[in-house]
Amino acid sequence: xxxxxxxxxxxxxxxxxxTLSNLCHASPPGGRIYPKANEEATEKLKExxxxxxxxxxxxAIELAMxxxxxxxxxxxxxxxxxxxxxxxxxxxxxxxxxxxxxxxIEGKAPLTMMVNGVTTVWLLSRAYLEAGRYxxxxxxxxxxxxxxxxxxxxxxxxxxxxxxxxxxxxxPLPLRFREEDYFILVPLDEACxxxxxxxxxxxxxxxxxxxxxxxxxxxKPLLFNKPSTTLPFVAxxxxxxxxxxxxxxxxxxxxxxxxxxxxxxxxxxxQGTK
Amino acid sequence: MKDMFVMNFRAGYYDPxxxxxxxxxxxxxxxxxxxxxxxxxMPLLWLLNANExxxxxxxxxxxxxxxxxxxxxxxxxxxxGVYAAVVVPSKDDRPELAWTLGPIWDGYxxxxxxxxxxxxxxxxxxxxxxxxxxxxxxxxxxxxRVGYNYDLSHALAxxxxxxxGHTILWDVDHNPAIQDGQDPMSILTNGxxxxxxxxxxxxxxxxxxxxxxxxxxxLDGDGNLESLPFPNLPTDFCDSYPGCQSLWHLNPK
Numbered sequence: 001x002x003x004x005x006x007x008x009x010x011x012x013x014x015x016x017x018x019t020l021s022n023l024c025h026a027s028p029p030g031g032r033i034y035p036k037a038n039e040e041a042t043e044k045l046k047e048x049x050x051x052x053x054x055x056x057x058x059x060a061i062e063l064a065m066x067x068x069x070x071x072x073x074x075x076x077x078x079x080x081x082x083x084x085x086x087x088x089x090x091x092x093x094x095x096x097x098x099x100x101x102x103x104x105i106e107g108k109a110p111l112t113m114m115v116n117g118v119t120t121v122w123l124l125s126r127a128y129l130e131a132g133r134y135x136x137x138x139x140x141x142x143x144x145x146x147x148x149x150x151x152x153x154x155x156x157x158x159x160x161x162x163x164x165x166x167x168x169x170x171x172p173l174p175l176r177f178r179e180e181d182y183f184i185l186v187p188l189d190e191a192c193x194x195x196x197x198x199x200x201x202x203x204x205x206x207x208x209x210x211x212x213x214x215x216x217x218x219x220k221p222l223l224f225n226k227p228s229t230t231l232p233f234v235a236x237x238x239x240x241x242x243x244x245x246x247x248x249x250x251x252x253x254x255x256x257x258x259x260x261x262x263x264x265x266x267x268x269x270x271q272g273t274k
Numbered sequence: 275m276k277d278m279f280v281m282n283f284r285a286g287y288y289d290p291x292x293x294x295x296x297x298x299x300x301x302x303x304x305x306x307x308x309x310x311x312x313x314x315x316m317p318l319l320w321l322l323n324a325n326e327x328x329x330x331x332x333x334x335x336x337x338x339x340x341x342x343x344x345x346x347x348x349x350x351x352x353x354x355g356v357y358a359a360v361v362v363p364s365k366d367d368r369p370e371l372a373w374t375l376g377p378i379w380d381g382y383x384x385x386x387x388x389x390x391x392x393x394x395x396x397x398x399x400x401x402x403x404x405x406x407x408x409x410x411x412x413x414x415x416x417x418x419r420v421g422y423n424y425d426l427s428h429a430l431a432x433x434x435x436x437x438x439g440h441t442i443l444w445d446v447d448h449n450p451a452i453q454d455g456q457d458p459m460s461i462l463t464n465g466x467x468x469x470x471x472x473x474x475x476x477x478x479x480x481x482x483x484x485x486x487x488x489x490x491x492x493l494d495g496d497g498n499l500e501s502l503p504f505p506n507l508p509t510d511f512c513d514s515y516p517g518c519q520s521l522w523h524l525n526p527k
Contacts, residue, residue, distance in 0.1 A: 032456050099338075101402060102331070105329065105340060105342060105360055106329055112366075113363050113365050116365060117367060129416065146484060146491065149492065149499045152492065152498065153420040153499075159420075202294070205293070221294075223296070229284075229363045230408045232408075
């Protein structure tokens with residue numbers, strides 16, 4: 001037993017010496033390390049990312065292609081505005097992968113889920129696929145091989161995406177909005193009324209603050225200010241108003257096509273609204 | 275190896291103040307499911323409290339990255355046949371589906387203590403696996419739109435199992451003639467980190483280099499895929515060709 005203890009003590013000493021010498025190396029990640037996007041490319045990719053998630057695939061392609069032509073396949077990472085507010089600016093460089101991972105696994109804040117990131121070609125390939133521009137993706141020399149494979153199967157099946165009705169038939173919604181990180185945000189209460197979605201808030205038992213909402217009769221509440229890897233934008237409360245990304249609510253209401261024109265949100269007709 | 279410990283950094287949890295269940299980002303079942311890691315010949319898997327262990331920084335091509343020092347691994351991992359890994363959700367599209375940073379055996383070496391040669395671990399770090407849940411979801415949806423019927427939690431289990439495979443098969447190079455590379459052919463044939471090799475190894479295994487297993491992109495540019503994914507996702511590592519189940523060990527051997 002004593003021998004074991006001594007052995008362990010010595011091992012600790014050896015470990016401490018080696019630790020101080022700091023000669024440790026981790027193995028490289030199982031993936032490619034991309035060039036960092038500069039400020040201009042980051043801003044363009046950020047806008048393209050928002051366009052992609054809001055269903056404006058052609059716009060996403062246009063913006064990402066501009067970056068691809070100028071800078072190639074680069075990696076953009078940024079902190080969304082809601083994260084900057086929540087963390088009061090106390091954030092590492094978005095490209096400092098290690099620091100972000102460190103804060104996450106220390107349990108301080110799940111920063112890996114709060115930093116947004118895209119690479120040019122991955123975003124372009126996904127946007128082409130979602131836009132139904134299969135042939136163009138297949139022919140693109142830069143396309144992601146897996147997404148090109150999926151595009152080839154769509155072509156074989158003869159899949160064609162439904163086209164939106166003529167824009168003359170679209171109508172404006174009586175709904176105010178604001179833009180943040182290129183996402184269109186709307187007040188939750190007003191938007192639910194306009195879109196005909198039921199709304200029930202979840203409040204914190206201690207503070208009485210709104211912490212989430214059951215929207216459209218969903219059992220699972222959407223929580224505010226909660227990072228999520230599957231939602232590109234989170235809802236948040238500000239001076240009593242909950243702001244939420246319109247594209248998310250629109251999807252819940254069955255609205256497939258929408259756009260912002262002349263300072264108003266327009267939607268295509270007969271899409272589940274009252 | 276006898277036991278494996280995994281920390282899930284975004285499991286669901288009960289919020290007692292508000293008497294509600296906070297939905298998980300990575301459900302524990304994606305790690306513990308029989309469709310994923312704990313298959314035939316695999317170690318017994320335990321889920322650990324995510325707050326276990328302190329941080330230790332190591333240099334890396336991505337810059338300094340953190341690892342978890344898991345106390346019970348220190349000095350004993352190889353002898354006891356135990357192992358740990360950390361699973362973290364990511365929002366970035368790099369790592370695409372998922373990637374693994376830093377296996378624990380980097381710090382292992384033999385030293386003479388009181389005249390006896392002993393294996394000590396200078397760097398008892400649990401490797402970190404980053405999983406992009408949204409990319410896994412989008413990938414599953416994309417395949418399902420062209421006629422597949424993949425289940426998201428099974429897909430997540432496959433992706434995590436593949437990465438857990440890398441944390442242990444990191445040193446296994448099935449094809450030393452080809453190293454790394456980013457073009458589809460070298461991805462399929464390099465055999466690095468335990469990846470299976472195209473036209474040589476089984477395709478229905480977690481260690482297939484593409485997800486879903488069985489998928490081979492259009493290599494000759496004729497507009498046709500060389501191989502379609504399997505309609506059913508694998509539920510285990512292969513037992514032969516190359517036999518991932520029997521390759522599980524910690525270095526040095």
